[in-house]
Amino acid sequence: MRIHHLNCGSLRKIPPLGTEPTADVAHRERAAVCHCLLIETDSDGLVLVDTGLGTADLRHPERSLGADWVAYARPALDPEESALRQVVRLGYAPRDVRHIVLTHLHRDHTGGLPDFPHARVHVHPDEYRSVTDPAAPHHRHSLDRFMSAHRAHHPLLTPAVAVRDGEWFGFRDVARPRGLAGELLLVPLPGHSAGHAGVAVRDGDGRWLLHAGDAYMHHGEIEHTPPRSHPALDPVQQGAQTDAAARVLTRDRLRGLRRDHADEVTVLSAHDPWEFARLTARAGS
Structure with missing residues (x-):
């Protein structure tokens, strides 16, 4: 298995907060990222x-993403950054992507x-219900954002x-695609x-990598004491979250996971550019 x-x-672009390790190229602004993983597997493509x-x-x-979101997020709109183009550059065909986990x-x-369009798209059962069941909590909110x-x-x-008695490092209600x-x-x-949900995958060396999505948006939230969020990303989190108290509890649990299991688990978020730079340098991808 190889993970890209x-x-x-x-x-x-967002400025540094001074929480970045000095080894990083950190003392300048960086563009926020959409951090994705591409996993090469032996049996599942x-x-x-x-x-x-x-x-x-x-x-x-503007038509696809919404004019307000585009005005705030200021995407670079570089076709070479699309997952499709990157998959092809790695020597694969688009149909080789058989599964997408969100x-x-x-x-x-x-x-x-x-x-x-051919790939099976996996989500946690609660996220699935939120967009398919009109009686589910936050249904309209969820559907509007999909x-x-x-x-x-x-x-x-x-x-x-759902995994029977599913627990992962103390996190309950774990599910398997x-x-x-x-x-x-x-x-x-939550x-x-x-x-x-986060996506946890065990790499070829036996370590876990946890893609925590938007559970936090800046590494200072789980690496710094006290937690330090980024003012440019705070409005995004506050505008999207469905439960602020649950999100803070999740952040604190991720802080504990990183503190207590750093030798077993690497945690990453979706948008932090300094975190992305560290991980790509380490992985060589």
């Missing part, structure tokens, strides 16, 4: 974790879905299966969306 770190959409912005988003951003169904995570342009092709949206043989789990990280 991909930036599938550069967004507005390619697995994409989140999709960032897709090719249609880049051609027609942390949640917000626009900067689902934009690439139309580029892989952009119509990203679901017009009727993606093969599939709820993951259907039909995947590898060690990959959806770990509930607060940001109705069924927001």
Whole structure:
């Protein structure tokens, strides 16, 4: 198994806060990222974790993503950053992406879905219910944020299966994507969306990598004491979250996970550019 770190959409530039390790190229502003993972597996083809912005988003951003979001996020709109183009540059065909696992169904995570219409799309059961069941909590909120342009092709949206007595480093109600043989789990990280979940995958060296989606947006939230968020990203979090108290609790649990299990688990978020730079330098991808 090989895991690639991909930036599938550069967004507005943000300044450093001074919490970045001095080894980072950190003393300048960086563009926020849409941090996705591409996993090469032996039995399940390619697995994409989140999709960032897709090719249609880049051609027609206001129509696909919404004018207000584009005005605030300021996406770079570089076609070469799309997951589709990056998969091809690695020597694969788009159809080799057989599975997509999403942390949640917000626009900067689902934009690439139309580029892989054949792939099965896995989400946590709570996130699935939030967009398919009108009686589910936050249904309208969730459906409004799952952009119509990203679901017009009727993606093969599939709820993951709850793991019996499912627990992962103390996180409960863990679910497993259907039909995947590898060690990959959806770990509930509530607060940001109705069924927001992290995606945990065990790499070839036996370490876990947890893509925490938007459970936090800046490494200072889990690495700094006291937690330090980024003022440029705070409005995004506050505008999207469904439960502020649950999100703060999730953040604190991730702080504990990083503190107590740093030798077993690496935690990453979706948009922090300094975190992305560290991980790509370490992985060589």
